[in-house]
Amino acid sequence: MGRKLVFTSGKGGVGKTTMCANIGIALAMLGQKVVMVDADIGLNNLDVVMCIENKVTYDIADIVEGKCRLKQALIQDVDYPGLYILPSFHNYDTAHIAVSNFKSIIDTLSVGFDFVIIDCPAGIDAGFHRAVAAASEAYVVTTPHISAVRDADKVMALLNSYPLMNIGLIINRVRGDMVVSGDMMTAGDISRLLRCMPTGIVPDDDSVTVKSDIMRHDMECEVKQALMILAENILSGKRHMYDCTNDYRGVFGKLKVKLKKLF
């Protein structure tokens, strides 16, 4: 049986969908058979992040309504044959996608895949419950901002009431220059306040704005290294952390920090 991971956050805009997409690609690069499921009904974006929006024929709602088989709705990635995407329903009408239906789809997928990655919608309402109830592990994505960490804390408290084997923390969009200059909370601060060791730390990088599915592109950037380390941590259970402040230490590092403030 494959592992069923849900990426959630509470707060919107912290990078859940981008994280799902890139962790999915990274795990596929590591030889795993992965399916990514967009559980955000109505405000779905996994198809856009993975650049497959023009290839969507069937979605989750079609499976539930019996209009297609599960396999027909899966879209295979062009670069990684072991990577598939199950797109979400584009209209905000959740009534006919019951928790049991969604769970059944995820359980069926877990038989044929090493990883089922579920992109959870923002918030803590019915969509959250549907996504989390189908998973066996949860990763809470947050950024080093008070509102995001506050929501992550509430989500973690809620997740404790589900029978999850593991609840992990991913700290996204960390600005190494701002951490060094004391203008941004450290991953250690966040980890202590949430009382949870992070599974991964991902730096803020403009490359992701340019290419949201950054892992598949041939670009040298910090974020790719950090995402690969995170994927390896998820796969192996280890906790190697990417150091976002590495480039900003020492004489040249401090100069970089000062230059970043100027421009």
Added chain:
Amino acid sequence: MKEAKQAAGRLRNVLLIDKIKAPSGLEDVIKSDVYTALENYFVTIPESVDVRLCVDEDNFYDIRISVKAAAVRNTGIFMK
């Protein structure tokens, strides 16, 4: 103070406030019960009864009660 330290301090307070899930009015109810119980033994000053609820960093509820009393009542309990 550096922004990061300030943010961490604010966040700690926000998380503690969020964790206090006590219903509103609970402190007033406890005050009333404390006053009633202590009145059996002390001549308490009603306005001095103070109950504070907060959550510490280990997630335990920290209940602080303070009361002032003018005198001890002669209850006869401790007489042999």
